[in-house]
Amino acid sequence: MSQQKLNVKTSQLILKDAVSTWAIKKKIEDLLVFESFDLPTMAQLERTRNVVFFGDFLASYAYFQENNIADKTIYVLCQRAKELLQAVSPKVKNIIEVINRYELFPVEVTEKSLPSFTHDQFDFVYAGRISRSKNMMGVLNLVKEMQKINPKVGLKLIGEFDPFLNISSEIKPYQYSIKKEVIDFIENNEWSKRPVIIQDPRSSSWLEQLDSSDIMLSLSSYWMEDFSVSLAQAQQRGFPLVVSDIGGHSDLEGENLIKIPYHLIGQNFFTYDAEMEQAQATCCLNYLLSGERGKFGNRNVERIDLPKFEQILELNAFDFFKSSEGRSVFLNYEKAWKASGASTKKILFLKTKEQNHWSSLVKISDQIQKFWIEQQTVDTELIVIDVDQPLDKSRLFKYLPECEYIIAQALAENTINVLRLIRHKFKSTAPIIAYPHELPSIFYASLKLRGLEDFFQEQDVFVVHCQADYEMTKQSFEQVNVIKVSAGFMTTNSRKQVESYKPRDLYYIGRISEQKNIHTLLWAISLIKDELLTRGSKLHLYGHHDHFGSPNFGISGDAYLDYLGDLVSLLEIEDLVIFHGHKAIEHWAEHIAKKKGLGVFPGIHVDENFGYAPFDLLKQGVPSVLTRWGGYKDLIDTFPHNTFPVRVIQTNLGPSVNPSELSIAILKGLSLDSKPNNEEVFYKITRGTWGESFRGSLKKALTGESRLKFTPLASELMSDLKYSPHASLKARGWMLNGHIFTDYSDQRFVVASEVYGALKESECTQEQSLIAPWVKKDGDEFVIVDPLKGEYRLSDTAQLEAYGFSFSNYLLKS
Incomplete structure (x- = not known):
């Protein structure tokens, strides 16, 4: 006999002995302990009128039903077992008793x-x-x-x-x-x-x-x-x-x-x-x-609809190790077995993986669910409904009268369908708390394609992850309730001491995409290649090629990775740049911290609303170069002593980054020589503080039943869009591909890029100008094939400056 069997058997023997002693004191004769894994014979059952069910009381009673055993007094060891048996079979109402545990021990x-x-x-x-x-x-x-x-x-x-x-x-x-x-x-x-x-x-x-x-x-x-x-x-x-x-x-x-x-x-x-x-x-x-x-x-078992035992034909219906049917049946009983009985307020959490096409969104989605799990109290229960699976409408309808609010983890197709069902068919007035993710930077235009332009109410709340999205939401709706919270608020609040940290190599982690502005990073590297060679520093690029291009502007991205390889050769920096592709490294930040790396993130992506990769590095104490753009701005404000910010300039074609400024920031980062007892770098937003602030904001926000109205600017942007309920979310067939902005000079995009951080200024002079390597002279014109912004022909250097293809060389002054 194994030790495990010995342990289980000994525990059962102690309990059996206690029950036998109790029965003698109570003068209960011929008490038979009934266990489904050690079934008594029919002869044994016929000799007694008193049986005790232990933990497998459900299967034990199923055996009774299967063999038409009646006229027995049934004893169980807890009130919950009695109530559950009474719920599933009216026959036991008057023949079941609970043994008081304190009479046993x-x-x-x-x-x-x-x-x-x-x-x-x-x-x-x-x-x-x-x-x-x-x-x-x-x-x-x-x-x-x-x-x-x-x-x-x-x-x-x-x-x-x-x-x-x-x-x-x-x-x-x-x-x-x-x-x-x-x-x-x-x-x-x-x-x-x-x-x-x-x-x-x-x-x-x-x-x-x-x-x-x-x-x-x-x-x-x-x-x-x-x-x-x-x-x-x-x-x-x-x-x-x-x-x-x-x-x-x-x-x-x-x-x-x-x-x-x-x-x-x-x-x-x-x-x-x-x-x-x-x-x-x-x-x-x-x-x-x-x-x-x-x-x-102590509270009574919640009365829920349970299948009656008469419907169960086989004992193994409870064997969820072997039977899928048994597992399904068991889950119904489990709800009663574990129910606290009290009527709790419900928070419906609509879970989905529809938008988990980026690893950062997967992390953010998990953080959202974790936060709402932690918001449960004795009177408030989180009910998770997976909208990607077949929907149990009766179960959903049952929860709505007690629903405090509904959490939309993402505004994707499956979630939207359930939201329509809740608000239009079931007529629920519960406020919706929605996480729009990438929608603020496009003035929530995709809501019209989903038929939701007049769906949301003033009591509903949008939760965004950066100050730029907060302001963009205000630019999109009139009298909107919007709350900002950093997407990393749920991570462990650890304090990382910066100790003798002198960076050597540069690291970019993320999608290999035009939106991430890697071509400008390579240009910046070429400007300081001699310094990097002297230091022995290299640029390491990790990530997969997403082929996404610039869909908001209808620009495809077929061969960006090949383009970057050619650009490395053109700029003669082959000895400084290493493309690693996608690597499955579980703890990136710790990996790079051990290598004394410097993070570099030059992105000007229109949806850059947080930045999970730089956040992970900074939280670990890894210094990073960041563009002052979108969610990166919030990270710079959160980690002011460990970031090296780079301005984003507003040009006639939207945001651009001066490669010489980026080069200077990189050199500053590589010159960092942190000493012991330097200021601790840690993430300052604690879960408790944020939770209290969030609940306070919700309390103020959840009022009003009027329809939420778009601002004139957002309405103009959506004027040509048509409802398309099954439009694709895939990269090449994205429903808004080319339908948001005409190009990077679109004035509505100019508004968005300025909110995201682009500055209206230009300091370029012809004597000190840097002309982008993707600019070629063709007779009297300049031909530009910008991997992010498309193809253009310009007539003079003044236009190159105005359109962001020529910059001041600040390296000459540094």
Whole structure:
């Protein structure tokens, strides 16, 4: 017999012995313990009128139904099990009883007080099977997050590792072993007190491992969690408990007990998502630190529609390891098993991957969901609806009366269809909080193509990620509610000391795209190639070629990567530039910090509303050169001592960057020689501060039912656009390709580029001018083939200056 089987069997034996002792005291004769994995014979059942169901009570009762067994008194170990059985079968209404857990394991000692989670020294203790069904990653994440507030908190894991594999099909193969998963998590994270694993199959000796200040912790999400012997044993000795409100945990009582509402813990048995589990842990931590924890008590199971047992034909309907049908049926029961029972306000989160075509959008989308997970309270529950999957309209309709607001993770086709259903067909008046992502820089023009030009109301809120998008939203709508928050607000708030950091090489990470202005970067490199060769510095370019071009202007981008290769040869900088292509490096910022790199991001992309790559570098303490443009401007303001800004100049063809200014910024960055005790570089926006500000802004914003109106400028831009509900979002067939601005001289784009940061000034003189390498002389004219802005013919150098193809050479003055 394995240690794991010994541990489970011993725990069950202790519980069986306690039940047998209780039955003798109660004078209940012939009590038969019924377990689906050790089924009694029909002869045994016929000899008794009293049976006890343990955690597999659902399958046990299905066996009763299948064999037409009747006239028995059924005992279960928790109130939640009784209510669930009564919900699924009226036949058990008068024949089911709950055994009081404190009659099985009476508490006769003085309870130990709960400590201060923020100041006292103590260890959390988990005792039992170390299994994903017991939510071990939730336990680890909670302790990790609490250590950021109180480094004196520790964790003991006492028990054997579950031999069963994680059943989720969404996780990677190496994550199947819970033992590897737990150990890797401990090894790969920083701890003020490292978690301790104590493996002991004996079910009584584990109590000897406890110190007087310890707290029992169980965040179990197990669908058979009807009692928990270890918690009963610990409570007999007076230890405080922090538990999930699920199954048998709901019957726990005591002054030194905290029950965490299950919706704050979340479903984590079928799926694995490290980011979301961290968010759920933070949600639990917020609850433990709040004044709300005393408001939550025992509540009845929420009455939801459950399939009756008469409809279940096979016992393995509950075997969700083998049966897809069983898994579907089980999920219906699970809602009741884990329901807190109280009517909570709902926040509907419309989740989608439709716009996850860039890695930065994937990260931002995850950050958005993490934030809203953390906003849950005892009275507010986040309901995630995946709009990319078949929609359960009845379930959606059920939530709307209790819906506080609706979160649109992105304004893409599937999300929009659900929003129409909610507001037009279901007549919901709940405010919508929408994340428009790239829409502000084009005056929200795509809303008309989606038929939403008169959809939004004054009570609705747009959430944007930079000051430029905030101002562009104000330019697009009259009396609009818009809130700005940096897209990186949810990342770990770490403090990075800048220590003896002298950069050597330059690094660009991102799409290889005309919009990122890499051709100007190469031009800038050519101006200082002698200095770079002397320093031994090179430019490393990482990323894939996206072929996107400039779709807002109808300019294709077929061969930009080839163009850049030719430009490197033309400028004779082959020894300074290395194209690496796309590389799957998990922690870019740490990788570049170790190499003492200098980030370089010269982009003038019209939708550059944040900049996740430079944000990751700066947060890690890596200095970076940035154009003062869009979301980059916010990063420069956030990290003023570790950025080297470059102006963006407004020309007759929109924004341009002077290559000599870019060259000077690069040399300044490479000359950085940080010394110990220099100013710490860290991201200043904390989650708590931002959360309070955001909620305050929402409270002020969520008023008014009038239709949101576009400004005259935005209306003019959309005057020629037509509703196209199924227009493509792909690069070459993008629905707005060439329909937004006529070209880079379009005055509406001039407004947008000035909001994004382009400055109206020119300091070029013919004596000191730099003419772009993509300008050629053809007789009396200059022929320009700009990879970003297109093809032009100009007559003189004054026009070259005005259109941004000739710049002052500030290197001559530096």
